[in-house]
Amino acid sequence: MIPAIQIEQVHKHYGSLQALRGVDLTIEQGEFFALLGPNGAGKSTLINLLAGLLRPTSGRLSVMGFDVQAQYRDARRALGVVPQELVFDPFFNVREMLRFQAGYFGRGPENDTWVDEIIECLGLGDKAHTNMRRLSGGMKRRALIAQALAHKPPVIVLDEPTAGVDVELRQMMWEFIKRLNREGHTIILTTHYLEEAETLCSRVAMMKQGRIIALDSTRNLLKQIPGKNLRLKLDAPLPESLRSMLRHEEDTEYMLVLTEVTQIEQVLAILRQAGIVVEDMQLIEADLEDVFVDLVGQP
Numbered sequence: 294m295i296p297a298i299q300i301e302q303v304h305k306h307y308g309s310l311q312a313l314r315g316v317d318l319t320i321e322q323g324e325f326f327a328l329l330g331p332n333g334a335g336k337s338t339l340i341n342l343l344a345g346l347l348r349p350t351s352g353r354l355s356v357m358g359f360d361v362q363a364q365y366r367d368a369r370r371a372l373g374v375v376p377q378e379l380v381f382d383p384f385f386n387v388r389e390m391l392r393f394q395a396g397y398f399g400r401g402p403e404n405d406t407w408v409d410e411i412i413e414c415l416g417l418g419d420k421a422h423t424n425m426r427r428l429s430g431g432m433k434r435r436a437l438i439a440q441a442l443a444h445k446p447p448v449i450v451l452d453e454p455t456a457g458v459d460v461e462l463r464q465m466m467w468e469f470i471k472r473l474n475r476e477g478h479t480i481i482l483t484t485h486y487l488e489e490a491e492t493l494c495s496r497v498a499m500m501k502q503g504r505i506i507a508l509d510s511t512r513n514l515l516k517q518i519p520g521k522n523l524r525l526k527l528d529a530p531l532p533e534s535l536r537s538m539l540r541h542e543e544d545t546e547y548m549l550v551l552t553e554v555t556q557i558e559q560v561l562a563i564l565r566q567a568g569i570v571v572e573d574m575q576l577i578e579a580d581l582e583d584v585f586v587d588l589v590g591q592p
């Protein structure tokens with residue numbers, strides 16, 4: 294089977310800034326894939342290269358087997374992109390905009406039932422005849438998601454689709470996107486909500502400073518974090534002898550890594566001896582955020 298996305302040795306420089314430094318990545322058809330990384334890691338640059346909005350300094354990218362540069366129209370038709378920035382044409386209402394977008398990619402009136410379905414599934418029914426510029430921020434975000442889906446592309450890329458989106462739409466949107474994935478669409482997602490990536494995505498790439506520094510199934514990434522986390526709220530700073538276990542800290546809240554649950558006894562004994570009061574305590578499983586913090590730094 295042709296991969297949904299193939300990226301080979303891609304470099305992208307903006308003047309002297311090296312935004313991408315040799316990215317290789319293959320995403321198979323039907324995957325639900327997360328592209329994670331801190332601000333400025335190069336995620337949107339990579340997505341804009343896939344969409345043909347930017348040209349790579351060197352390297353190759355293809356979508357569903359179509360070279361993004363040599364076969365631009367076919368590659369672009371295979372892709373639906375929800376951009377990070379809110380950009381839209383202010384002259385149309387929602388339904389017109391969607392039909393127009395589908396038409397641009399060669400879909401005719403037979404696609405109208407699909408357009409109506411998207412409007413319904415994203416809760417845009419009341420706004421179908423509202424002009425784009427009169428929508429609230431969250432509604433514009435919905436319309437942008439709808440726009441990416443209008444021509445029913447096999448590969449869907451969502452660049453932080455849930456930034457500034459309320460809980461209800463988040464759930465509605467993910468239900469719809471999960472359905473599209475079950476029906477065979479490939480989904481690629483960037484998000485700073487790591488629990489979203491953890492529950493939705495079967496494979497994850499983590500980027501840092503223009504490179505992919507981890508690429509594995511979500512399950513394997515979680516497995517590489519040993520033990521559990523102990524969250525402590527103390528009435529005084531953490532004793533020096535416990536700092537080797539520290540994963541991160543915020544004010545007087547500390548997250549310690551335990552390789553064995555039995556270490557709790559030790560920790561409590563040390564705190565008691567130091568006369569420190571434990572105001573709150575919680576034992577939690579390591580999650581994708583821990584992997585991220587270990588590999589990339591602060592979330």
Ligand SMILES: Nc1ncnc2c1ncn2[C@@H]1O[C@H](COP(=O)(O)OP(=O)(O)OP(=O)(O)O)[C@@H](O)[C@H]1O
Pocket residue numbers: 307310312330331332333334335336337338339377
């Ligand atoms: N048009 C541009 N001109 C110059 N530099 C740019 C341009 N677009 C992005 N950059 C720089 O390239 C680097 C990567 O940016 P990019 O937008 O790809 O990061 P990102 O991973 O999407 O970050 P975020 O999580 O904040 O969206 C950053 O240092 C950014 O400042």
Ligand SMILES: [Mg+2]
Pocket residue numbers: 336337338377452
């Ligand atoms: Mg970005």
